[in-house]
Amino acid sequence: MDTFVQQLVNGLTLGSLYALIAVGYTVVYGILQLINFAHGEVFMIGAFGALTTSLVLFRGQTSIWVLPFMIIGAVIASVGTAVLMERFAYRPLRNAPRLAPLITAIGISIFLQEFVRLNYNQVPFTSWNPFNLPDAKALIPFPQIDVVTGPAFEIGGVTIQRAAIFTIGALLMCSALLWYFVNRTKTGRGMQAVSQDADTARLMGINVDRIIVVAFAVGAVLAAVAGVAQGLQNNNIGFRMGFLAGLKAFTAAVLGGIGNIAGAVVGGLVLGVVEAMATQYIPGQFGGGPWKDVWAFVLLILVLVFRPQGLLGAKAVDRA
Amino acid sequence: MHQRSVVRVGAPLIIAALALSACGSRNDSTTGAASGDKIAVIGVMAPLSGDLSALGLGIQHSVELAVKQANANKTIPGWTLKVEAKDDEAKPDVGKNAATAFAGEKNVAGVVGDLNSSVSQSTQPVLATAKIVQVSPANTNPTLTQGADFKTAPKRTYDTYFRTCTTDSIQGPFAARYLFQKAGITKVATIHDKKTYGQGLVEAFTAEFTKLGGTVVAAETINPDDSNYSAVISKVKPKGPKAIYYGGEYPNAGPLSQQMKAAGLNVPLMGGDGIFDPKYIALAGATATGDLATNVGAPTDQSDAGKKFLADYAAAGYKDPAAAYGGYSFDAANSIINALKVSLKDAKDVASARQATIDALGKVSFDGVTGPVAFDQYGDSTSRVLTVYKIVNGAWAPVNTEAFK
Numbered sequence: 001m002d003t004f005v006q007q008l009v010n011g012l013t014l015g016s017l018y019a020l021i022a023v024g025y026t027v028v029y030g031i032l033q034l035i036n037f038a039h040g041e042v043f044m045i046g047a048f049g050a051l052t053t054s055l056v057l058f059r060g061q062t063s064i065w066v067l068p069f070m071i072i073g074a075v076i077a078s079v080g081t082a083v084l085m086e087r088f089a090y091r092p093l094r095n096a097p098r099l100a101p102l103i104t105a106i107g108i109s110i111f112l113q114e115f116v117r118l119n120y121n122q123v124p125f126t127s128w129n130p131f132n133l134p135d136a137k138a139l140i141p142f143p144q145i146d147v148v149t150g151p152a153f154e155i156g157g158v159t160i161q162r163a164a165i166f167t168i169g170a171l172l173m174c175s176a177l178l179w180y181f182v183n184r185t186k187t188g189r190g191m192q193a194v195s196q197d198a199d200t201a202r203l204m205g206i207n208v209d210r211i212i213v214v215a216f217a218v219g220a221v222l223a224a225v226a227g228v229a230q231g232l233q234n235n236n237i238g239f240r241m242g243f244l245a246g247l248k249a250f251t252a253a254v255l256g257g258i259g260n261i262a263g264a265v266v267g268g269l270v271l272g273v274v275e276a277m278a279t280q281y282i283p284g285q286f287g288g289g290p291w292k293d294v295w296a297f298v299l300l301i302l303v304l305v306f307r308p309q310g311l312l313g314a315k316a317v318d319r320a
Numbered sequence: 321m322h323q324r325s326v327v328r329v330g331a332p333l334i335i336a337a338l339a340l341s342a343c344g345s346r347n348d349s350t351t352g353a354a355s356g357d358k359i360a361v362i363g364v365m366a367p368l369s370g371d372l373s374a375l376g377l378g379i380q381h382s383v384e385l386a387v388k389q390a391n392a393n394k395t396i397p398g399w400t401l402k403v404e405a406k407d408d409e410a411k412p413d414v415g416k417n418a419a420t421a422f423a424g425e426k427n428v429a430g431v432v433g434d435l436n437s438s439v440s441q442s443t444q445p446v447l448a449t450a451k452i453v454q455v456s457p458a459n460t461n462p463t464l465t466q467g468a469d470f471k472t473a474p475k476r477t478y479d480t481y482f483r484t485c486t487t488d489s490i491q492g493p494f495a496a497r498y499l500f501q502k503a504g505i506t507k508v509a510t511i512h513d514k515k516t517y518g519q520g521l522v523e524a525f526t527a528e529f530t531k532l533g534g535t536v537v538a539a540e541t542i543n544p545d546d547s548n549y550s551a552v553i554s555k556v557k558p559k560g561p562k563a564i565y566y567g568g569e570y571p572n573a574g575p576l577s578q579q580m581k582a583a584g585l586n587v588p589l590m591g592g593d594g595i596f597d598p599k600y601i602a603l604a605g606a607t608a609t610g611d612l613a614t615n616v617g618a619p620t621d622q623s624d625a626g627k628k629f630l631a632d633y634a635a636a637g638y639k640d641p642a643a644a645y646g647g648y649s650f651d652a653a654n655s656i657i658n659a660l661k662v663s664l665k666d667a668k669d670v671a672s673a674r675q676a677t678i679d680a681l682g683k684v685s686f687d688g689v690t691g692p693v694a695f696d697q698y699g700d701s702t703s704r705v706l707t708v709y710k711i712v713n714g715a716w717a718p719v720n721t722e723a724f725k
Contacts (some may be wrong), residue, residue: 001560010550117369138371140604152584158559159584161550180645234547235578236603238371244545279551289552290514290541 002157007276013164013233015272016171021249022218022256022264023178026081030195031215033098037105038085040246041112042078042220046227047237048116048136049077054143054302056131064147067228074224081112082220086213109246117239139238142231143167149232164234170225175265178218182261187214195259251300257310266312274299347620351483357400360670362387362656363422363452364403365433365443367410369570374599375435377385378643379457380405383432385629385636387652390404396661404428408439415439416446421452429670429677430455430656432649437461438516440481448478452673453681455655456483457648460491460593460616461520465698474698480678482699484648484655484690485616486706488517490724491592492524493707495614498720499563499590509538509561511552511568511576518567521592525565537561542572549576550583557585563612569594580608588612596644601714609712617690618705619718620647631691655695658684 014218024039031241058066093101102302103219106116114175114292134140134259148166152159182188193201202208230235248271256267278295279288286294353701364383366376380403387401406422408415415434421430423446429455434440437459437540444464447454456464463482466474470489499505510526512518537559553576556564564580566573566589573595580589589595589604590612601608620626620642629650633642659681662671667673685694694702704724709716 003554006554007551010554013550014548081610104401137369137373138599139574139603141605144605149582152582154584161582163582164550230547233579234575235605236547236575238547240545241547276551276554280555288540289546289549290543292551293543 003280005158007280009160009164010160010307011273011276013161013167013272014275015252015269016167017226017230017233017245017268018252018271019171019265020174020222020229021245022173022252022268023222025141025250026256026258026261026264027191027215027219028210029253030261031191031198031212032090032101032299033168034101034221035105035250036085036090036216037102037113037246038108039082039219040095040222040242040244041109042085042242043223043227043230043241043245044222044237044242045075045081045112045116046078046220047142047231047241048120048227049224050074050228050231051140051237052077055133062144062146064145066143067145067148070143070145071225071228074228075221078220078224078227079217082216082223083213086216091209091212109243113178113239113242120239136239139236142235142237143236145232149235154303156214157265159284161233163229166232167229170229170266173224174222178222178261181218187211191215192268243317248296251296252290255284255300255303255310257312260310263310263312267310270311271296271299323420325362327402347525354613357398357688358669359402360396360399360429360660360664361402361404361425361427362653363428363429363431363433364405364424365408365415365418365439366435366591368405368407370409370629371703372410372435372569372678374597374640375458375643375645376407376410377638377640378646379432379435379649381636381638381640382457382633382646382649383653384638384693385633386650386657388636389632390654390657396664399660399664401429401657401660406581408434408436408443410436412439412442416442419443419446420537423447423452426669426671428452429660429664429673430681432457432652434459435645436439436515437464437520438592442463444478448480452480452545453656453659453674453677454481455681456481456485457485457645457650457652458485458593459517460485460488461516462487462489462524463516463520465700476698479699482652482695483495484683484688484693484701485593486701486704486724487643488520488592490524490526490704491614491706492521492615493528493725494524495565495590495592495612496525496528496532496534498612498708500529500534502720503563505562506534507525507537507559507561508534508563508565509540509556510536510565511542511556513544513568513572515568516530516539517569517592517594520567521594522565522567525567529565539558542568542576544568544572546572546573549579553580553583553585557583562585564589566591566595570597570600570603574608575601577604577608577611583676590614593644596709596716598641598715601711601716602709606714608711613709613716615644615707615709616705617647617703617707619688619707619709620689620719623689623691623719625687625689630693647689651690651693654686654688655681655684655693658686 050070121133252267256263275292278292366379406418462470512522596613596615662680663673665675685699707721
């Protein structure tokens with residue numbers, strides 16, 4: 001039983017991370033019908049933003065009060081990237097065939113990965129490194145902040161890591177704020193309107209371009225929080241971390257019903273739990289760690305075959 | 321209107337991309353060629369970028385140092401050596417491309433590399449067809465020299481392939497004996513990353529550990545692309561292992577150790593030479609104290625030759641440290657240089673002397689940085705000295721050096 005609860009905790013932790021990233025896919029898809037494959041890189045840049053803030057402003061500091069600043073740094077980096085991406089890569093292609101922005105997304109993803117890999121610790125075209133930042137070509141240790149990292153809690157045989165509590169807590173808080181934003185604010189309701197019918201929304205006086213930027217920014221904020229959470233959990237970040245996480249989060253978004261925010265959260269949690277349980281409980285040759293991704297994707301295929309709209313469905317009204 | 325804005329945005333992007341790619345390739349090997357000499361190239365294949373670049377760059381610079389010294393001493397009269405380094409990104413397909421490029425160059429006399437056993441598996445046949453000698457400073461998988469049936473019927477696979485380090489069939493059992501006999505640990509769990517190196521190491525370890533009377537309570541694997549191992553750790557923890565033996569390299573092992581201890585599994589993680597790197601300690605954090613690693617050979621900084629190598633390396637001013645394989649790479653380069661001394665003496669070009677180089681390399685024997693360097697009939701190093709290191713005060717400290725019998 002302990003093992004079951006333990007793996008459930010592990011799965012929910014992993015799933016919270018997926019969910020935070022998945023919201024970014026789903027919000028943008030709900031409004032633009034665009035799968036932003038570069039969203040994984042927004043997540044990665046968020047983590048680097050937090051790292052940079054900590055190294056430049058608070059090098060060596062591990063007190064808990066550094067954490068809010070790191071999150072702010074992560075959010076600035078992520079939102080900046082997402083907004084620039086929207087402005088210069090996607091907006092010019094707004095009326096292009098749908099394949100064009102998709103390919104562009106993949107291109108941006110590769111560009112951002114390589115840019116961080118080559119230029120994180122030096123200003124482009126020079127070897128100038130004013131803040132003595134580490135080389136991003138290899139994994140970089142992430143600062144370990146007091147309170148949210150350190151010795152784990154033991155509750156009746158179940159180990160709960162501090163970073164896991166931070167991750168799950170971050171998901172709960174972000175979900176609540178997002179719910180309030182989408183349903184209770186003017187901009188949020190504007191997002192719903194644009195997702196239902198962009199042309200009509202425009203006729204009603206909604207600034208569609210602005211709403212789209214907001215959608216990218218909202219996804220980026222959550223991705224930035226996820227970046228910090230992953231750094232705290234795994235103790236390291238690297239330029240490649242966005243690729244697999246992005247792929248999993250995209251799977252989570254589809255699993256829950258792409259375009260549906262609650263669906264992305266549910267999909268993320270389900271995916272995380274399935275991975276953890278598959279590691280533990282599937283015996284024999286097809287079980288264990290290496291097969292967990294296989295089972296996660298088998299689940300995706302089954303859901304798509306029997307419930308193509310995803311677990312919670314992508315009803316037009318729920319989109320946004 | 322839309323079309324125009326695409327152009328407006330696209331053009332600067334394309335220019336930026338071109339500019340970036342133009343400054344991307346920087347392979348400057350600084351080895352001055354004396355005029356009138358013929359050129360022989362020693363290639364380096366190693367991960368020069370990515371997670372394992374700390375090891376790869378150490379290999380490259382150590383080879384550069386060996387070549388610089390050979391050129392300065394005019395070790396091979398009438399010839400100037402040059403280093404050409406290619407990035408294998410620790411990936412078999414990229415490594416194969418690098419090997420193919422070397423195979424197509426007339427001046428390539430020998431290649432040092434690769435770092436990863438899985439990469440060498442794909443580069444071996446390419447270089448063998450071109451009859452170019454390959455000396456790996458770091459491959460420890462036994463099948464590379466002795467074939468798939470190395471336990472029962474060892475058979476040399478490629479006569480161009482040599483290595484200066486010892487193999488997993490020695491390193492794994494060496495670790496098993498240390499844990500069982502010296503540390504008194506009888507229950508371990510094994511985890512590996514499914515790569516050729518990690519799997520081979522764990523298999524050799526398990527065989528010896530159970531033979532000694534110990535139990536392996538869990539045998540798990542991880543995915544090298546993953547960065548969170550909590551599911552595997554939770555699976556291993558209830559079985560109560562007293563140590564974890566990990567087959568793989570530090571980019572996974574460091575975070576694994578950190579996460580293990582954060583999850584309350586406070587037992588030492590032990591690994592092979594792949595985790596023996598300062599980066600491991602950086603990634604594993606403060607809780608890494610007590611973790612163990614085996615490395616081939618005696619500690620570089622404890623022999624006179626090793627001290628001289630490290631001093632020369634520091635004096636040469638390379639940006640990256642020599643890392644775990646520096647000494648082996650230096651010896652690997654010198655073994656090729658020693659062979660070339662014989663084979664290039666009366667040769668008119670590099671390509672025609674390649675068979676002679678293979679023959680000469682098999683007979684090489686000299687005192688290197690890591691001990692006596694010589695190869696047996698399979699191309700394996702005859703030196704079987706290994707050392708166990710432990711993390712003490714945030715650094716690897718040698719605890720036990722022994723010749724494996």
